[in-house]
Amino acid sequence: MPVIKSENAPDVVLIGAGIMSATLGVLLKELEPGMTIEIYERLDVAAAESSDAWNNAGTGHAAFCELNYTPTREDGSVDTSKAAKIAESFDISRQFWAYLVQKEFLPSPDFIKSIPHMSFVWGEENVAFLQRRYAELQKCHLFKGMVYSEDRQTLADWMPLIMEGRDPDQLVAATRMELGTDVNFGALTRNMFKRLQEMDGVNLHFNHDVRNLDQDDNGIWTIKIKDEDTGKTKRVKTPFIFIGAGGGSLHLLEKSGIPEGDGFGGFPVSGQWLKCVNRDLVDRHCAKVYGKAAVGAPPMSVPHLDTRMIEGKQELLFGPYAGFSTKFLKYGSVMDLPKSIRLNNILPMMAAGWKNIQLTKYLIEQVRQSPEDRLEALQDYLPGARLEDWELEIAGQRVQVIKNDPEKGGILEFGTEVVSAADGSLAALLGASPGASTAVAIMLDLMKRCFKTKIESDAWQSKLKEMIPSYGRSMGSDAKLCRDIRAYTSEVLELDNVEVDTAV
Numbered sequence: 001m002p003v004i005k006s007e008n009a010p011d012v013v014l015i016g017a018g019i020m021s022a023t024l025g026v027l028l029k030e031l032e033p034g035m036t037i038e039i040y041e042r043l044d045v046a047a048a049e050s051s052d053a054w055n056n057a058g059t060g061h062a063a064f065c066e067l068n069y070t071p072t073r074e075d076g077s078v079d080t081s082k083a084a085k086i087a088e089s090f091d092i093s094r095q096f097w098a099y100l101v102q103k104e105f106l107p108s109p110d111f112i113k114s115i116p117h118m119s120f121v122w123g124e125e126n127v128a129f130l131q132r133r134y135a136e137l138q139k140c141h142l143f144k145g146m147v148y149s150e151d152r153q154t155l156a157d158w159m160p161l162i163m164e165g166r167d168p169d170q171l172v173a174a175t176r177m178e179l180g181t182d183v184n185f186g187a188l189t190r191n192m193f194k195r196l197q198e199m200d201g202v203n204l205h206f207n208h209d210v211r212n213l214d215q216d217d218n219g220i221w222t223i224k225i226k227d228e229d230t231g232k233t234k235r236v237k238t239p240f241i242f243i244g245a246g247g248g249s250l251h252l253l254e255k256s257g258i259p260e261g262d263g264f265g266g267f268p269v270s271g272q273w274l275k276c277v278n279r280d281l282v283d284r285h286c287a288k289v290y291g292k293a294a295v296g297a298p299p300m301s302v303p304h305l306d307t308r309m310i311e312g313k314q315e316l317l318f319g320p321y322a323g324f325s326t327k328f329l330k331y332g333s334v335m336d337l338p339k340s341i342r343l344n345n346i347l348p349m350m351a352a353g354w355k356n357i358q359l360t361k362y363l364i365e366q367v368r369q370s371p372e373d374r375l376e377a378l379q380d381y382l383p384g385a386r387l388e389d390w391e392l393e394i395a396g397q398r399v400q401v402i403k404n405d406p407e408k409g410g411i412l413e414f415g416t417e418v419v420s421a422a423d424g425s426l427a428a429l430l431g432a433s434p435g436a437s438t439a440v441a442i443m444l445d446l447m448k449r450c451f452k453t454k455i456e457s458d459a460w461q462s463k464l465k466e467m468i469p470s471y472g473r474s475m476g477s478d479a480k481l482c483r484d485i486r487a488y489t490s491e492v493l494e495l496d497n498v499e500v501d502t503a504v
Contacts, residue, residue, distance in 0.1 A: 009237040010036040015210050016245035017041035018051040019185050020429050022192040023439040024242055029199055031460050036201040040208040040225055047189035050246040053310045060181035061434035062090040064117035065290040068302050070133050078136045084476050086434050087142040089441035091475055092468055096440045098492035099467045105195050111188040113309045114496040116287045117180025127173040134175050141482040147176045161285045165383035182309050185436045213256045219425055243428035253428040258421045271320035271395035274378060278389040282316040305381050318378050320395050424450040
């Protein structure tokens with residue numbers, strides 16, 4: 001990668017002031033303190049889109065309760081490989097955050113709180129699935145402490161609102177993981193940027209909209225940026241760009257012109273929550289309870305009754321209810337989807353649309369829901385729910401990745417994907433869940449692609465192991481390592497570290 005030095009030529013440019021850019025910026029400054037970084041954000045505040053507390057599920061996705069991370073194979077067995085990967089990725093995030101708290105880079109661990117994670121199902125088929133899932137997860141150290149129960153009194157103790165008024169003849173089951181957390185990614189992101197701005201060689205620019213990207217023959221990028229406050233346009237040169245602009249990343253990836261971005265498209269999904277306004281109900285529920293998604297629903301729409309800690313106050317949300325919008329960002333344009341269509345991605349997008357007619361049908365039905373329809377969905381989880389105790393809250397936009405598959409044509413992906421240039425000079429993050437919770441692992445993978453020589457150096461390897469003690473080792477295959485790391489991060493982050501060994 002070429003090296004350039006001037007006032008208008010930082011080592012790194014980060015586009016978007018969300019959790020991904022914050023994470024990469026902090027990692028790079030810890031590894032290379034002399035590195036210069038410029039950050040450009042289209043809005044007037046950090047973490048206002050996908051990273052904001054009201055726009056993000058905030059579970060601290062560790063695959064403890066999210067049933068869509070443990071799909072059923074054709075033979076009926078449960079595949080836990082994705083869940084194990086996500087669980088370990090979240091532990092990597094916890095280690096990095098603990099390092100930042102110990103170093104006093106973060107003022108406190110108030111952004112993360114202990115909240116039990118539970119999966120809850122009803123009906124014979126779903127209960128059988130949860131039993132199989134629990135049995136499979138018990139084979140992995142990462143899920144030590146999970147408890148399974150079908151006992152109604154136990155379930156009433158775990159989640160009284162959910163069991164209150166429920167049909168006594170209904171077959172129900174749940175798993176519970178005390179190690180679960182709630183994470184306010186908005187607060188975390190803003191604290192990280194606040195400290196980054198205090199460091200030499202780092203500048204954060206709000207109300208700056210990136211309009212174009214162009215790479216010269218020497219590998220140097222020129223970025224055209226408009227200052228929305230003054231109306232003036234400037235150009236910044238850099239050898240490396242990270243596009244972490246949430247739903248806006250696809251447009252910028254397309255403008256970069258890198259061949260690795262060909263064939264990628266995006267399918268936007270909007271969201272809404274029901275927010276509880278009855279404080280008595282809020283106080284009586286303290287858990288994240290996830291169920292099974294409806295047929296055709298995107299993973300981000302897995303229903304959950306969710307205790308959140310936002311601005312120091314306990315909240316209770318249900319949802320999200322999905323919907324369709326052509327916007328790629330909550331504060332975006334209705335032209336975002338049409339403008340994303342290119343000759344190189346129109347066929348994959350059409351193929352993905354044809355294969356996901358059920359999803360389109362589901363989203364249309366969600367858009368057409370009345371308040372009474374939303375209440376009916378809530379009453380599956382909260383039998384005694386009343387409409388007057390809840391109000392509608394608009395959530396964030398998510399853009400699911402559409403990519404070209406040589407054998408299947410266009411396929412719709414429901415995870416996150418890093419697209420990087422062959423020369424390592426540019427990387428873009430596309431996709432949604434589990435996203436923020438696995439930001440550190442995602443950025444480590446990005447650095448392996450784009451800073452390959454540096455990350456293999458002794459200096460960077462030593463620092464990475466200081467920041468992330470399990471770096472280079474597997475917590476999933478090492479019981480002692482898993483136990484020790486979780487005890488360490490729980491202590492530093494002031495979390496409960498309860499482990500229960502037997503099912504109820």
